[in-house]
Amino acid sequence: MAYADDVENEELHEPTSFISKYVWSQDHKVIAIQYSTTAILVGLVALVLSGMMRMQIGFPGSIDMDATAYYQAMTMHGMIMVIYLLTAIFLGGFGNYLIPLMVGARDMVFPYVNMLSYWFYLVSVLVLLASFFVPGGPTGAGWTLYPPQAITAGTPGSEWGIILMLVSLIIFIIAATMGGLNYVTTVLQARTHGMTMFRMPLTVWGIFVATILALLAFPALFVSGLMMLLDKTIGTSFFMPDMMQFGSQLDYSGGSPILFQHLFWFFGHPEVYIVALPAFGLVSDLISVHARRSIFGYRMMVWAIVSIGVLSFVVWAHHMYVSGMNPYFGFFFATTTLVIAVPTALKVYNWLLTLWRGNIHLTVPMLFSLAFIVTFLVGGLTGLFLGNVVVDIPLSDTYFVVAHFHMVMGVAPILVVFGSIYHWYPKITGRMLHDGIGKLHFWITFLGTYLIYFPMHYLGFLGMPRRYYAYEDYPFIPDSAQSLNAFITVVAIVVGISQLLFLFNLAYSYFKGAPSGGNPWRATSLEWLTPETPPKHGNWGPSLPVVHRWAYDYGVPGAVLDYVPQTTSAEEVPVHENDHDE
Amino acid sequence: MDNTSQPTTSGMNGLIEDWVSDKDAFKNVSWGKTMMWIFLLSDTFIFSCFLVGYMSVRMTTDVPWPNTSEVFALTIAGEHIPLILIAIMTFVLITSSGTMAMAVNCGYRRQRKQAAILMLVTAVFGVCFVGMQAFEWTKLIEEGVRPWGNPMGAPQFGAAFFMITGFHGFHVSIGVIYLTVVALKVLRGDYEERGYEIVEITGLYWHFVDLVWVFIFAFFYLW
Numbered sequence A: 001m002a003y004a005d006d007v008e009n010e011e012l013h014e015p016t017s018f019i020s021k022y023v024w025s026q027d028h029k030v031i032a033i034q035y036s037t038t039a040i041l042v043g044l045v046a047l048v049l050s051g052m053m054r055m056q057i058g059f060p061g062s063i064d065m066d067a068t069a070y071y072q073a074m075t076m077h078g079m080i081m082v083i084y085l086l087t088a089i090f091l092g093g094f095g096n097y098l099i100p101l102m103v104g105a106r107d108m109v110f111p112y113v114n115m116l117s118y119w120f121y122l123v124s125v126l127v128l129l130a131s132f133f134v135p136g137g138p139t140g141a142g143w144t145l146y147p148p149q150a151i152t153a154g155t156p157g158s159e160w161g162i163i164l165m166l167v168s169l170i171i172f173i174i175a176a177t178m179g180g181l182n183y184v185t186t187v188l189q190a191r192t193h194g195m196t197m198f199r200m201p202l203t204v205w206g207i208f209v210a211t212i213l214a215l216l217a218f219p220a221l222f223v224s225g226l227m228m229l230l231d232k233t234i235g236t237s238f239f240m241p242d243m244m245q246f247g248s249q250l251d252y253s254g255g256s257p258i259l260f261q262h263l264f265w266f267f268g269h270p271e272v273y274i275v276a277l278p279a280f281g282l283v284s285d286l287i288s289v290h291a292r293r294s295i296f297g298y299r300m301m302v303w304a305i306v307s308i309g310v311l312s313f314v315v316w317a318h319h320m321y322v323s324g325m326n327p328y329f330g331f332f333f334a335t336t337t338l339v340i341a342v343p344t345a346l347k348v349y350n351w352l353l354t355l356w357r358g359n360i361h362l363t364v365p366m367l368f369s370l371a372f373i374v375t376f377l378v379g380g381l382t383g384l385f386l387g388n389v390v391v392d393i394p395l396s397d398t399y400f401v402v403a404h405f406h407m408v409m410g411v412a413p414i415l416v417v418f419g420s421i422y423h424w425y426p427k428i429t430g431r432m433l434h435d436g437i438g439k440l441h442f443w444i445t446f447l448g449t450y451l452i453y454f455p456m457h458y459l460g461f462l463g464m465p466r467r468y469y470a471y472e473d474y475p476f477i478p479d480s481a482q483s484l485n486a487f488i489t490v491v492a493i494v495v496g497i498s499q500l501l502f503l504f505n506l507a508y509s510y511f512k513g514a515p516s517g518g519n520p521w522r523a524t525s526l527e528w529l530t531p532e533t534p535p536k537h538g539n540w541g542p543s544l545p546v547v548h549r550w551a552y553d554y555g556v557p558g559a560v561l562d563y564v565p566q567t568t569s570a571e572e573v574p575v576h577e578n579d580h581d582e
Numbered sequence B: 001m002d003n004t005s006q007p008t009t010s011g012m013n014g015l016i017e018d019w020v021s022d023k024d025a026f027k028n029v030s031w032g033k034t035m036m037w038i039f040l041l042s043d044t045f046i047f048s049c050f051l052v053g054y055m056s057v058r059m060t061t062d063v064p065w066p067n068t069s070e071v072f073a074l075t076i077a078g079e080h081i082p083l084i085l086i087a088i089m090t091f092v093l094i095t096s097s098g099t100m101a102m103a104v105n106c107g108y109r110r111q112r113k114q115a116a117i118l119m120l121v122t123a124v125f126g127v128c129f130v131g132m133q134a135f136e137w138t139k140l141i142e143e144g145v146r147p148w149g150n151p152m153g154a155p156q157f158g159a160a161f162f163m164i165t166g167f168h169g170f171h172v173s174i175g176v177i178y179l180t181v182v183a184l185k186v187l188r189g190d191y192e193e194r195g196y197e198i199v200e201i202t203g204l205y206w207h208f209v210d211l212v213w214v215f216i217f218a219f220f221y222l223w
Ligand code: HEM
Pocket: A050, A051, A053, A054, A074, A075, A077, A078, A079, A081, A082, A086, A141, A142, A143, A144, A402, A406, A409, A410, A411, A414, A452, A465, A466, A467, A468, A492, A495, A496
């Protein structure tokens, strides 16, 4: 007995006070905004850190940064970007906002737990930021936090920074679990009438599968984090082998550093897809709406998402080729890594085929979507290189890798975040974002990131190692590399500063933007069909919407409009039987 | 267009059709129960990681592993019995699963007094278990076992022991609190209208905790 019907008849309890409406809110939309705002703010910290690193690399000595500070900036930058920005904004932000609206629910199934999820997330962010202010500063172990170096003296932040980092991650995992249980249950059990899973927009599919990955992958990070915390604080030896440091024997013995790497990457690789799958889903919807074309191969897209999700659990050791392993294992993991490229490539083809002969509107969301496709393509192709042991070993730990992962899981998902914000902002606020500023922001960001990361592939071939604080006096690095580095830094600073355009646009349009109406993009999915914009508490007014078709009826021949909303039944459309139902 | 009709396909496709069908994937399963199942799946991964971690440090450590049947032996009335305490603990926990199952049954038959009492009995068994675990911890600590080392052998022995049994004991303690709260609400009649599925959801958690113990017992104590 699902409660969906009961919920429908239940009196909606509407919060009245300011505090219960906007602060301790249980409304998924407010929680989504809270999540996104926090994520963007902490993301700005990571952006500033990257600017500082680039200054040091491009113009050594230009800012007051020593090697310790560089490592700390690098670690915090990487961890914040991956976990506290991207994971949080895709699942906690877009997941929270869009899932209930897109499947036609009034809210998440357990709003209270959902609210707790945000507050735990906020605490984890605060704990993380607190590490900037403790003695020794934040950890500089690299975002992978490999022991033994992460917790031995000599690594920056091995006093307190690493402890706060691990505690913060554990709190984050609790937050993600509480949110994740809600998202999955809502998708499975709280869809509205007629909303079969194969009628859900791909956004929901992407976030749904990514959340399942999160629920199954974060446990490995939780356990490894806890074990390392014990190693650090009470002196267990899970990850710590017998070690000499500064001529004396440490109190550790017999642990396994490789165990940490396995646990970390058992989490770490699915993490890439926790970030990528929601991006895939969102971008599919953006492309379909702004090209006025039904998504090509909907079912194939769904199966691709699902199979990428499954495969992502059996590729983790491709991050460990240089740690050394049995060649048969290397062979296995290289094979699975290449296999995962098949469904991924399929998605790219389907996006292209959706665009093919589409009525492409070069709106800002569409521009960002197109940029995503090309960026993801480049990052994906270099990934194929790196998936092979023989290619990976010489390239590992060079700027080739830095370029690869920034393209594929840094820039590409960020482009989708931007595109999606431009797309859904009207629903959230009732106003359009400013188009001109949006386009300027787009071109600077898109061209800029290419100028930053494309040359890095080449630097990688030259052998420029990653995670170095300075590159002077290495005979194998030609002098010309330095001028390229300076160039990259200039572009990075421009791109960084140009993000102010985006922030300005968000604030300006909130007050001055053109009123958007309920469905400015003429889209079919449920979130555009709410009685009010922005949607009120409970989303749907007195009764839930009833769904009659999939979310991609665009360019319907013969129809008066070029799209048919999901709530329109066959009889209501002047079309011959053209039912993309299955 | 009307998707509320029964799917007609069979086999693998039929299975998929059922899963993706209208409104809810699992028919007649409440939100709470779905959520508990998914949580337990996630928790399974946590315990699996703990056990895998324990097994791999047991393989990497360069000092021999202590003989568990010696370490976990008690001398009762002059008799030296290996693993006796663990056997009793396991027995207690499995018995508690039995009383829990009976509580669920009573709940569905709307015998709310019996259901509540059986839940409280289950909780008492849980407390006994945690009590015995505390006794075991005390005994080992007195014998010099610490998370960072012990006189019997590999330091990872103490580390894994305290971490894994501690984390499991934490689950049991949470379970005891959860059971007690739900039992009291059942007794008060809070669920008369909505029905007693909550008892079953609590039971799911409890059975899971028991099941995990069986694995810990097998992998840590017997091996
Ligand atoms: C304009 C934007 C960005 C710039 C200029 C930038 C710059 C950098 C730099 C200079 C490093 C250090 C490389 C090294 O010394 O080895 C780095 C590392 C890293 N970045 Fe970014 N980054 C940007 C955006 C992102 C985004 C969006 C992500 C999200 C995934 C990201 C994830 C990482 C990670 C995971 C590392 C590795 C940290 C480590 O080695 O431990 N970055 N980035």
